Amino acid sequence: VAGALGAVGSLVAELLWKHPGVELAAITARDTGDGDSPIGKFLYEIYPEHRVPVRLQTLEALDLSEFKAAVVAYPTGAAASLARKLRHAGLTVVDSCGDFRFADVETYEDWYGQPHEAPELLEEAVYGLPEFNRDALKGAGLIGNPGCYPTASVLALAPLAREGLIADVVIDAKSGVSGAGKRGGAAPPFIGTDENMRPYGVPRHRHEPEIADQLSSLGYQGLLSFVPHLIPLDQGELVSCYVRPVREIGEADLHALYEEAYAEESFVELAPGLPTVRDVQRTNICRIYPMRDPAGTRISVFATIDNLWKGGASQAVQNLNLALRLPEGEGVSDSVAMPVSSDRISPLDRPPVSA
Numbered sequence: 013v014a015g016a017l018g019a020v021g022s023l024v025a026e027l028l029w030k031h032p033g034v035e036l037a038a039i040t041a042r043d044t045g046d047g048d049s050p051i052g053k054f055l056y057e058i059y060p061e062h063r064v065p066v067r068l069q070t071l072e073a074l075d076l077s078e079f080k081a082a083v084v085a086y087p088t089g090a091a092a093s094l095a096r097k098l099r100h101a102g103l104t105v106v107d108s109c110g111d112f113r114f115a116d117v118e119t120y121e122d123w124y125g126q127p128h129e130a131p132e133l134l135e136e137a138v139y140g141l142p143e144f145n146r147d148a149l150k151g152a153g154l155i156g157n158p159g160c161y162p163t164a165s166v167l168a169l170a171p172l173a174r175e176g177l178i179a180d181v182v183i184d185a186k187s188g189v190s191g192a193g194k195r196g197g198a199a200p201p202f203i204g205t206d207e208n209m210r211p212y213g214v215p216r217h218r219h220e221p222e223i224a225d226q227l228s229s230l231g232y233q234g235l236l237s238f239v240p241h242l243i244p245l246d247q248g249e250l251v252s253c254y255v256r257p258v259r260e261i262g263e264a265d266l267h268a269l270y271e272e273a274y275a276e277e278s279f280v281e282l283a284p285g286l287p288t289v290r291d292v293q294r295t296n297i298c299r300i301y302p303m304r305d306p307a308g309t310r311i312s313v314f315a316t317i318d319n320l321w322k323g324g325a326s327q328a329v330q331n332l333n334l335a336l337r338l339p340e341g342e343g344v345s346d347s348v349a350m351p352v353s354s355d356r357i358s359p360l361d362r363p364p365v366s367a
């Protein structure tokens with residue numbers, strides 16, 4: 013794991029340490045060259061919550077010929093040149109940043125505002141949303157792990173996009189602070205975030221073209237408004253997608269559409285009522301609830317994931333499994349999707365406990 017001190021990298025390291033089919037052979041960080049350098053320390057000494065008894069090394073200290081695969085958890089822009097080096101050394105690469113999520117270099121350079129460091133690799137890169145790209149991910153050499161918001165948004169909207177049901181869509185998204193990572197100085201301060209809520213990244217959040225790209229490949233190329241918000245949570249994410257439908261669809265047909273789309277998926281769960289972020293914390297599960305308003309003029313789809321898990325680290329392990337042709341769910345999460353049950357209701361819908 014390259015970048016094992018990051019929010020995503022440290023969790024990937026923990027998942028791979030526990031993974032029954034993988035040997036976690038090395039984890040890397042940068043050497044600060046002073047007394048605080050993490051190099052040589054066990055990961056658990058720095059993050060006790062990740063009980064991984066593997067020592068951090070610099071990437072330069074590794075003999076790449078000893079490894080079969082790597083997960084890269086660097087910021088966008090920093091990963092591409094490492095991915096090139098790893099691919100030249102014959103490693104399978106799952107990259108967690110934005111460097112390999114777009115088929116064309118122009119979209120990347122326009123939205124990320126920087127030249128791509130390894131554009132020649134874009135052609136071989138496969139977008140890592142297993143629910144839609146499973147066949148292409150099996151045996152893939154390079155995988156661009158999706159962004160957290162695109163993961164939840166595309167899973168929420170795909171059944172409607174494939175049916176040609178979307179006339180336009182507004183995605184009202186909310187994420188906890190760990191979405192900004194913990195090493196790059198982008199993490200929002202406690203004061204001003206706690207007990208507060210704010211939109212950010214409008215009108216040009218970098219996940220918007222990624223969502224548009226994926227919906228386009230599923231058949232929807234129309235108007236898309238994406239508005240993320242920062243909420244005072246550590247980890248967790250909820251997207252509320254408001255769709256103007258092309259034609260009316262009944263409530264039962266809407267649910268049947270989603271049930272059919274995700275019946276075989278271990279990590280997509282259909283909720284019997286409105287989902288909450290806590291329903292899926294520390295799991296690889298995306299929990300979805302579609303509904304239509306009584307007049308039939310609006311479809312709302314709510315989807316919740318853990319941004320660090322299905323939105324990042326555990327999805328990277330799911331993709332690594334596919335690339336290495338291991339069982340897809342191995343080492344990914346202790347939890348799998350439960351079948352839809354009309355008996356169960358979301359915690360928020362439960363009547364209050366009487367005194």
Ligand SMILES: NC(=O)c1ccc[n+]([C@@H]2O[C@H](COP(=O)([O-])OP(=O)(O)OC[C@H]3O[C@@H](n4cnc5c(N)ncnc54)[C@H](OP(=O)(O)O)[C@@H]3O)[C@@H](O)[C@H]2O)c1
Nearest residue numbers: 015017018019020042086087088109191193194195196324
């Ligand atoms: N946080 C999320 O919810 C989430 C979800 C999905 C995808 N992602 C993506 O995953 C990637 C990692 O995110 P994160 O949240 O884990 O960030 P993070 O906590 O800030 O960690 C970033 C990691 O990258 C390393 N790094 C920073 N600049 C580098 C450079 N120039 N060269 C080499 N290494 C460098 C850091 O190393 P040091 O430890 O040495 O500083 C650190 O290990 C990002 O691209 C992010 O967009 C994040």
